[in-house]
Amino acid sequence: MEDEMNIEQLIEMTEDLLKNKQYVKVRDMIITLQPTDIAYIMEAMPDDTMPLMFRLLPKELAAEVFVELESDSQENLITGFSRAELKEVLDELYLDDTVDIVEEMPANVVKRILTASDPEVRKSINEVLQYPEDSTGSIMTTEYIDMKRNMTVEDALKRIRRVGQDMETISVMYVIDKDRHLLGYASIRTLLLADEDATMGEIMDRNVVSASTLDDQEETARKFEKYDFLAMPVVDKENRLVGIVTIDDAIDVLTEETTEDIERMAAISPSYKPYLKTDILETVKSRIPWLLLLMVSATFTGQIISSFEDALAAFTVLTAYIPMLMDTGGNAGSQASVTIIRGISLNEISIKDIVKVVWKEIRVALIIGVILAACNFAKLMLVDKMLFHNPITISVALVVCCTLVFTVFSAKLVGCTLPLLAKRLGFDPAVMASPFITTIVDAISLLIYFQFAKMFLHI
């Protein structure tokens, strides 16, 4: 809250200072901030002040701020830059950030960027661009420090001092042979604590976990979480080092993939844009397919009710409990499915656990079903019958409560198995969450309801 206050105040102050053309004061104020916050303030100013503010920043900070800007602002800036200015910014950027920017820009801007880049950088950009979206190759950078095994620690430290400025991280160094095969790694700590005459081959750790260029980016990001890495080497099919992934990009992937999971669970097609930046039609497009599909699927529940019209006409009170039964079934089912989906995402649950999962859910469902049914029986007799004078007989209450037990049971069973089956079949388990489960459980609970009504009420 305090930070938010501060940044809003800073925005106001910047606005005032810009109006009064006190540019030096603006600069002195903003250069003490984090790049992310400077970008945020620049985005909040009138569009025409963006190039002006950008030129106030020292070169290195300017590049850091540039990375944090929205892509439309980046595009506007690039379009306004002279070629020399563009080159200056590009020289300061890390390669993976340049690639991210290139991926968002229209063709003519991409061309400008590639023309302004050094031939070597241009080659690297094109290399990373060739990897499929969502692959580990697409999030890696080629700016890492590699070492030969016969280099001494002293040589290695000299090398770090020489090239370290341009590398994305100096936390970890990778040791390769002459064909670039990955042999091991050494952290900067190992290097600093080692004897200056020791060789990289002696001090390196050979137990190195690497990712493949074509590995799914989420899978790679989860390894950072699991093993507490700061960086991870990326190798090609022949185990040759081609790049590294750093933790900041891994965190971005984790956040993005989690948002995607959450959106899928709520029947939204993932959009990858912040809510307030998405335009109306995009939002509609991401929400309507599932709503339509689920609406049409509800035809089944409608047909079930239609076919039991006579039962409902005879005992009109039964209609009143349809929403409660359907909602409880839906909620019970989504509790199970969401727990399993999250467990799969975090690699805590996999297909081989299906028997354990089902056995657990069966027991949980029975306990929950019986407790809910007992409470509901009491509520039906005390509140609905005595307080609201609804025409509830013991038989009707039994129909409702027995349905409740069986609905919870089948909801939990459907809820826990569908995500695992989806995973097995190669679909995203997150699709098997509340809305989907609810539609299935609605139909099941109505069928159970009318069967019990037949049994107990002799319709």
Next chain:
Amino acid sequence: MEDEMNIEQLIEMTEDLLKNKQYVKVRDMIITLQPTDIAYIMEAMPDDTMPLMFRLLPKELAAEVFVELESDSQENLITGFSRAELKEVLDELYLDDTVDIVEEMPANVVKRILTASDPEVRKSINEVLQYPEDSTGSIMTTEYIDMKRNMTVEDALKRIRRVGQDMETISVMYVIDKDRHLLGYASIRTLLLADEDATMGEIMDRNVVSASTLDDQEETARKFEKYDFLAMPVVDKENRLVGIVTIDDAIDVLTEETTEDIERMAAISPSYKPYLKTDILETVKSRIPWLLLLMVSATFTGQIISSFEDALAAFTVLTAYIPMLMDTGGNAGSQASVTIIRGISLNEISIKDIVKVVWKEIRVALIIGVILAACNFAKLMLVDKMLFHNPITISVALVVCCTLVFTVFSAKLVGCTLPLLAKRLGFDPAVMASPFITTIVDAISLLIYFQFAKMFLHI
């Protein structure tokens, strides 16, 4: 998939080797693995082999594996350790890991741990333990490298070589004055690239973002995500440096808080334990309160239906569309609420955006509502009437479709405002997701339905 195969195979091999008492082979195989994986294998073996396998590991690796074990395994090991053994493990642990372990252990084991620790470590443990759960203080470590401003880079590097082994990270050094006030920071890269005679005061960056011991841990963790930090200093009220938070702990907090959000959204009380490790009664306890509450709230929908019994008796076909209307309303509402809840979590949306949010949702809702209604009208006339011969008149179809538009509209409105209001009132917005919204939207949609039925069908 491949990794999973591997680890399962490793488990089988370990089992066989242990049976044949080929302990050296077991050791040679597992010491090439990551600590997390070794812990996983040990957990999969029979309980009585745990101390044996643990003693096979070299000292440092043993400590790293110990941290990754489940707390019941840790407890069993500690209980079996001699005091010397326990001290050896504790000496290798980082302070924040020791604190995490202490927090999970019963009192008698805690006493053993504290007795076996060095007096200085014991003091630090007690210091971190005093901070409230979920505070930044509770996840920090006191093992960081601090420097004085007049130290030269040469001195600083010597100091890193001397104390670096025991520190949680050497990526960032913190510069403090004689009263421990935080003055600035310098990364290991800055240090290595600087002139050896420069002082810390000259090379340090004064624009340091710090957290307060009492800041919420999620707030602090989100700053790592926002600013791409590897570590962050933690200060007390007087801006004195008391500890640091490292990125591995920040990631754990982010994962934990996200799981908590997802569970809350699915009407589950957070449990903080992996699904397969939670016992049946704990799972029941985390799921039943919301189910009960939501079940009882459904009394309202029941009463609404009861009070329109006559209308339903006259037009029995209306009953068939109750599930579809309720589900569509629920889904439309949860799409909005889940999007807003995630936006709030990621600091993309705050209370001050409420007008923008509502204005956007109104337009989205109208477009979606009209499309759904049009599709549904076609479906009612073509499928339900002509194919299934349901007694649907134009008037009935109009009732259903107009209700659909208004239901989607109110669902989106309720869905987008409730999370923001919850946040404003200091509740967790995640509670305002599907199940809660569904219950409210059910009642609203039924009221709208019966009003339209009255208007168009003259009941």
